[in-house]
Amino acid sequence: MIEPTLALYGDAYERVDRHLEELLSNTGVRYCLLVDRKGFVLSHKEAIWAPRPPALDSVATLVASNAAATAALANMLGERTFSEQIHQGENGTLYVESVGDEALLTLIFDSNVPLGRVKVQTKKTIAEVAAILKEISEMPAVELGDDFSQGASALLDDLLG
């Protein structure tokens, strides 16, 4: 089974949440998504005035797959990766920026939102969120000792006869 690279929950989740909230109110973007490189949504926020977001799961998958696909293009031009991708349509913009090596911050906003402001604010948010994600990835994994596995085996034997 494919699992997210990062488990974002509890205190860390709430801190990330606050940073995304702040980014939304500072820039005026519609939707904001933190996605891991495999396409899982780690966290998301919608502006209060922006009803009916698109299917964010699908957007996340497509954004992650697109980021992976453009890696070949980046290498060809001598870049390690494209840290920033901007897709501009008639009515709005999809803005994707790398958060460390593991995640992507995706913003969706209307064409009247100034791109410059979004860029500046996003840089700040990314520095903060990247620090939180780094913390998480450095936390020791939960290890289940021998005791636990023996106890679980005994319990299963008991249950299944």
Add this chain to the structure above:
Amino acid sequence: MIEPTLALYGDAYERVDRHLEELLSNTGVRYCLLVDRKGFVLSHKEAIWAPRPPALDSVATLVASNAAATAALANMLGERTFSEQIHQGENGTLYVESVGDEALLTLIFDSNVPLGRVKVQTKKTIAEVAAILKEISEMPAVELGDDFSQGASALLDDLLG
């Protein structure tokens, strides 16, 4: 066999060439590629000071496939297509903009080139190139009459006995 959507040659080719040349000298970009939606290079230019371009054929293929792949994402956000895509790396930028429905103008430039200038100049070039491409696509196709096909058949019969 896959064939380019557009055949750019002769007078039209030279006019496009001049426009690309002008774009290069006005903006300071390294490489400039006109690619059709299937990934064929229709025309390309390199700045004199920019030696060793990357494999432009491969870049063209990847740019076209990427543009097609992001169409799903555009539709999901209610856009017809993303008319402008910017991929920013550490050292440089890959800038792709639609030229009508059939072609893509791709620019590769270093990070010291101001994006704003590139955008303004590109808009101008695209209007001019799009007009030329439209002219071509509206030209009547060369039709070979009955005479030609009879003549060719006779010639073949003659040749092959």
